[in-house]
Amino acid sequence: MWGDSMEKERKERLMEEKYCIICYEPIGSSEPVEIPTPSYEPAKFAHQDCFLTKLEELAGDATREKMLRYILAYEKNNDIDYLRDKSKSGIAGWEAQTIGLPSQKLRPLINAGLLGITFSSNNSTAYALTGKDLIRDFLEGNVAVSRTEVKQELELPDDLFACIISYDDVKDEIKFTLREGKRSHYLMIGPPATAKSLFLMEVGRLSGAYPATGSTVTGPGLTDALLTYQPKILLLDELDKVTMDATAVLLSVMESGDVLQTKYRRHGGQKISLSVFAAANRDRGLAPELLSRFDTKLYFHPYSFDDFIGICRGYLSRYENVPGDIAEYIGKQTWHQLDRDVRIARGVARRLRDNTTNDVDRVVAFLRRYRKEFAERA
């Protein structure tokens, strides 16, 4: 009995001491992938997620993907299975010469941990694939796991989007995307004052959100920001003002997550998992390939009369301290006499000296006197 518990303790200690050779963190309780090593060397391990991330990166290169398929088929046809064979005497694996691949071509696979060395002497080296079954499933498209798709559920504040009136369906969809940690690129396009920036500001409350402003809408600025802050969400208001070189950075990071090294800084290129939330008044002038990368394009319509009045009532009473009935009156007068713009209604509310319909009429009459059309006609 005593011996059993000693043995159990020893095993547990060994389990605790397993580290991932890709991220250098302890393996913990997750099922690791074993990297082939020679029988006279200690075993090496990697987290499944880390392994799949490396696999995804490498298989992104068509030639390397073909090489993996080729090795997989070779091991299958020659009945080579590292995990099964390692305990038996003899060498588990194959030699570069016999498989017909120059050993220098195998280097990237070894560096990524996808291939292990099972034997090495002065005149021969043997190799075997790591996580053969995982590689096969991945190449057959049966494993959806990748670093960019790893589900990272986000805690959303209870009052997220509460300041936005109407748009319940949009709020619901965005919350789903964020909560589930899905990668999705949203573009909101619409006339002025339709709450596009408000949506971005609200998403900006989440940790991991980064608002791109000023220099970060240039190529090098954006690259630096992405590599330095590694945001999960990038907010880009006024997408139409993004420069050509920043567009090139976006095209790459939105499609594959790749942030490429800049000429100016010596960051290595990196892969990050990013969702972009952007807004613009129109899609005209945006590069078609950039537009195409936004999988969720939402064209906001000008508000209908009922929407406009509802929004004025809610917004002005909540944030400008105007009683509901006066807020509604401001909405109606603004719509009929001035402009169908929430910002104009807000301007009226801010000019009120007392909360009466008379005073609203006074402000509206004043603003009408100085309307653009009047000045142009004079």
Ligand SMILES: Nc1ncnc2c1ncn2[C@@H]1O[C@H](COP(=O)(O)OP(=O)(O)OP(=O)(O)O)[C@@H](O)[C@H]1O
């Ligand atoms: N649905 C709404 N709910 C609450 N406030 C709103 C709504 N629509 C507009 N507003 C108010 O109108 C103002 C303008 O909104 P916002 O800045 O989000 O507009 P926008 O769509 O980004 O416009 P632009 O295209 O001019 O940048 C803000 O003060 C905002 O609070």
Ligand SMILES: [Mg+2]
């Ligand atoms: Mg805006």
